[in-house]
Amino acid sequence: xxxxxxxxxxxxxxxxxxxxxxxxxxxxxxxxxxxxxxxxxxxxxxxxxxxxxxxxxxxxxxxxxxxxxxxxxxxxxxxxxxxxxxxxxxxxxxxxxxxxxxxxxxxxxxxxxxxxxxxxxxxxxxxxxxxxxxxxxxxxxxxxxxxxxxxxxxxxxxxxxxxxxxxxxxxxxxxxxxxxxxxxxxxxxxxxxxxxxxxxxxxxxxxxxxxxxxxxxxxxxxxxxxxxxxxxxxxxxxxxxxxxxxxxxxxxxxxxxxxxxxxxxxxxxxxxxxxxxxxxxxxxxxxxxxxxxxxxxxxxxxxxxxxxxxxxxxxxxxxxxxxxxxxxxxxxxxxxxxxxxxxxxxxxxxxxxxxxxxxxxxxxxxxxxxxxxxxxxxxxxxxxxxxxxxxxxxxxxxxxxxxxxxxxxxxxxxxxxxxxxxxxxxxxxxxxxxxxxxxxxxxxxxxxxxxxxxxxxxxxxxxxxxxxxxxxxxxxxxxxxxxxxxxxxxxxxxxxxxxxxxxxxxxxxxxxxxxxxxxxxxxxxxxxxxxxxxxxxxxxxxxxxxxxxxxxxxxxxxxxxxxxxxxxxxxxxxxxxxxx
Numbered sequence: 001x002x003x004x005x006x007x008x009x010x011x012x013x014x015x016x017x018x019x020x021x022x023x024x025x026x027x028x029x030x031x032x033x034x035x036x037x038x039x040x041x042x043x044x045x046x047x048x049x050x051x052x053x054x055x056x057x058x059x060x061x062x063x064x065x066x067x068x069x070x071x072x073x074x075x076x077x078x079x080x081x082x083x084x085x086x087x088x089x090x091x092x093x094x095x096x097x098x099x100x101x102x103x104x105x106x107x108x109x110x111x112x113x114x115x116x117x118x119x120x121x122x123x124x125x126x127x128x129x130x131x132x133x134x135x136x137x138x139x140x141x142x143x144x145x146x147x148x149x150x151x152x153x154x155x156x157x158x159x160x161x162x163x164x165x166x167x168x169x170x171x172x173x174x175x176x177x178x179x180x181x182x183x184x185x186x187x188x189x190x191x192x193x194x195x196x197x198x199x200x201x202x203x204x205x206x207x208x209x210x211x212x213x214x215x216x217x218x219x220x221x222x223x224x225x226x227x228x229x230x231x232x233x234x235x236x237x238x239x240x241x242x243x244x245x246x247x248x249x250x251x252x253x254x255x256x257x258x259x260x261x262x263x264x265x266x267x268x269x270x271x272x273x274x275x276x277x278x279x280x281x282x283x284x285x286x287x288x289x290x291x292x293x294x295x296x297x298x299x300x301x302x303x304x305x306x307x308x309x310x311x312x313x314x315x316x317x318x319x320x321x322x323x324x325x326x327x328x329x330x331x332x333x334x335x336x337x338x339x340x341x342x343x344x345x346x347x348x349x350x351x352x353x354x355x356x357x358x359x360x361x362x363x364x365x366x367x368x369x370x371x372x373x374x375x376x377x378x379x380x381x382x383x384x385x386x387x388x389x390x391x392x393x394x395x396x397x398x399x400x401x402x403x404x405x406x407x408x409x410x411x412x413x414x415x416x417x418x419x420x421x422x423x424x425x426x427x428x429x430x431x432x433x434x435x436x437x438x439x440x441x442x443x444x445x446x447x448x449x450x451x452x453x454x455x456x457x458x459x460x461x462x463x464x465x466x467x468x469x470x471x472x473x474x475x476x477x478x479x480x481x482x483x484x485x486x487x488x489x490x491x492x493x494x495x496x497x498x499x500x501x502x503x504x505x506x507x508x509x510x511x512x513x514x515x516x517x518x519x520x521x522x523x524x525x526x527x528x529x530x531x532x533x534x535x536x537x538x539x540x541x542x543x544x545x546x547x548x549x550x551x552x553x554x555x556x557x558x559x560x561x562x563x564x565x566x567x568x569x570x571x572x573x574x575x576x577x578x579x580x
Contacts, residue, residue, distance in 0.1 A: 001427050004180075004187040007415065008036040008154065010405050011176060011191035013161050013218065015039040016047035017137075017391055018197035018374030018398030020144040022363075025402025027151045033406060036154040036189065038178065040198075040213055043155055044145035048199050048210050048375065049394055052137025053256040053327060054121060055129035056100075056108075056395075057388035058093040061118050064126045066090045067569040072124045073389060074563065076286060077354075077382025078522040079536045080231065083562040085380045088361050089389065092396035097130060100395070105143045108132050120261035121387040123286035127261075129388040134256060134327045137391065156189075158182050160496065161198065161217065163426030164225040164370070167416035172368030174418040177426045181496065184489020186427055192413035193369050193405040196222060196357065197398065200375040202235050204504040204511075205350035206453035207252040209238060215500040216507040218376040222357050223510065223546045227365060230378040230543050230556075231355035232507075233514035234524045236385055237458050239290035240266075241349025243308040244335045252349040255311060255328055255339070257387040260284055262324065266294065267310040267343065268302040274309075288384050288524045291348040295458040298347070308347040313339055348458050352390060354381040354524065355514070358543070363401030369413065371405055373397040382541075383523025433498045436483025441497050444482065448475045448505060456512050461528045469512040476505045513551045514542040536565035 010026050012019045015037050023037050039046065059069040069090040074081055097116075100106040108130050109117040121129045132139040149155075156178075163177040165188065175190040201214025223229060240259065244250040260266070260283040268274050278293035279285040285293075294309050304310055313321045318340040322329045325339070332339040356378035363371040374394040381389065455468025479502060484495045520534035521527050540555040563569055 001186060001431070003423065003427070004185060006187060006189045008189060008191050009033045009409055009413070010035045010193050010195070011189055012037045012195045012197060013176065014047065014197035014199055014374070015043050016197065016199050016374060017049035017140060017144070017394035018401070019195065020141070020148050021395050021398030022195050022197065022373060022402035022405065023148055023153050024144065024151070025399045026406045027153060029403055029406035030410060031152075033409060034154065036156060036191070037148070038156040038159045038161065038189075040158070040160050040217070042157050044141055046211060046213060048201060048214060049391060050137045050141040051209070051211070052140070052391045053134040053254060054258050055119065055131030055136045055388050056093070056097060056391050057121070057124070057128050057386060058097045058130055058392065059090065059126070059128055060094065060097070060116055060130070061126065061128060064128050065570065066094065068126055069093070069128060071563070071569055072126075073381070073386060076123045076384050076386045076523070078384060078533065079539050079565055080382030080522060080541050080558060082379035083560065084361055087562060088400070089380055089393055089396055092400070093392040096392070096395050096399060099399075100140065100143070104147055106132070106139050108139075119258050120284070121257050122260060122284045122290070123384075123386050129258070131258070134258060134325045140391065140395070159187070160499070161221065162430050162499070163422060164194070164196075164221050165418045165422050165426070166225065166367070168419045169416070171416055173370040174416040177423055179430060181491060184492055188418065188423060190415050190418065192409045192415055193371060195363070195401050195405060196370065196372040196376050197374045197401075198376055200353045200356060202350040202353050204448055204452045204508045205235075205457065206449040207241050207347050207349040209241060209252055209254045209349050209351045213500070215503045217503045219356060220503040220506045222376070223506070225367070226545070227367065228358050228543050228545045229355060229510065230358050230541050231382065232353070232378070232510045232544060233518050233542060234354035234381075234383050235350055235511060236287060236352040236354060236524045237291040237348040238351035239287055239294055239348055240311055240346040242332065242335065243306050243345040243347045245306060248335060250331070250335050253331065254349065254351065255332070255344065255346060257287070259311060259313060259325065259328070260290070263316055265312045265315065266290070267312055268297045269304050269309065270302060274302075286384060287387065288526070291458050292526055294346070294348050304345045306345050308345040310343040311346050312343040314341050314343070352385055354378065354383065354385055361400070362404040363397060364404060369408065369416070371401045373401040383525060430499065433482070433484040433495065434486040436481060438485050438494075439482030441482055441494065441501060444475060444478055445497070445501050445504070448472070448501070448508060451475065452508055452511075456508075456515055459526055459528055460515055462516065465512055465516050469509065469516070472505060472508045472512060476509070479505060510544055510551055513553055514544060517542055517553050517555065
């Protein structure tokens, strides 16, 4: 099989907030570097950062502090975050927001006195979420894209990464194997440094927020490459995904947290507010708590006609709601619903993976030359990501990775000869479906989505997860019996659907194995058979690796190197760590 060969200094996989910030920082650190960005879709038009509605958490307002933001992050993560990463997040957010405004050109909403406006997001002791109405991600990505395109950065759109290729001598990363989706041909790009920033995306669930092309390819590649993943049981469900009905892809789209922060009500099918039955904070409880409350109402049958519950904003004034949340009001209107003046049916929707590749504060991984940032990484959020911490995570660590890669290339970066066996193995894996008779791939993807929703979803128990793990194995076996017609490979959507599903099945297994191993309830992971959080002082996180195609798991003690359970960096009621 012919492979086109290409060379660059720094190769970036993904063009969300992490990837674009990394490319920008690397190029500014050393303009002579050849920087190449690759994306499965189109630059600036795909990925999850563009879809961010709510905003960006940053401690800027009077009375707030990075220490308070840090404590909220640690407590929200149920004492599982890697604390040096969490600290770098909250500290770096201050620097990064200033950069976004003053250098990148973003315009965020402001108060009458000219200060940045911050709105309330759940699970935080301070209103610190800065935003551009409810279209924050579009603002950030559009401005970043302008900045990157003003520099001499090579763009390779519609390039699907299929394998991370190690050096033949085992000294680190050599490059990445791609499929050029426009031609169907293979391309190997050799690089001195590689950034994994593909954005994960838990689309293996029946209801999900990311676009369908986000299929955990980066995590699947990392696992095959030999990297270790942590916290993979921690799948965040956003409580309020639009329930548009079976005939629209809008189902699952987030109706963001700012609605509840502004005073929105959640009502069951009988028109009753119910969240105070589950948490004294009501609708402003953390995402995991609200998702479980909604799911409990659904399971009890107290639902609307499509099986969800309602969000209502009309009591705040339709004109005010339409002005404050124009993106969501228009989105609901497109689906025939009146968010400003009526009520809209919603359902918990798989939103974000807190788990991912183990990485360091400088963005490096266990493999020399391979860096990671954004949702492909684990450890920043622990058991629960606070709303508004996601885009901060991507942009803070994306910029750090860009700086680190430029420094790495200057000091010790070199092109390493690739392990050609792994290139051949990657091509063989991608070619596999052409050797089988075509089948109904979409039905299998739907079956996987139902399995994960029913058995490894919002509420979990051993029997269901064991059933789910067996079902996932069955889906994997079924996929091996389904092929793709070997015709024109240009824009062969069915081929890429097959590869998408392979990634989703493999990471679904990792999620299930990790969830079975955690016999307590923390954040997004709630075990009905183990409802207590366990001893915080002896907290462990899950770490998985792949050996001979099998998932290996270990429990690793959390290092409380900045603050311990029962302690706080701030004084007063808001700084008292939660015990549950």
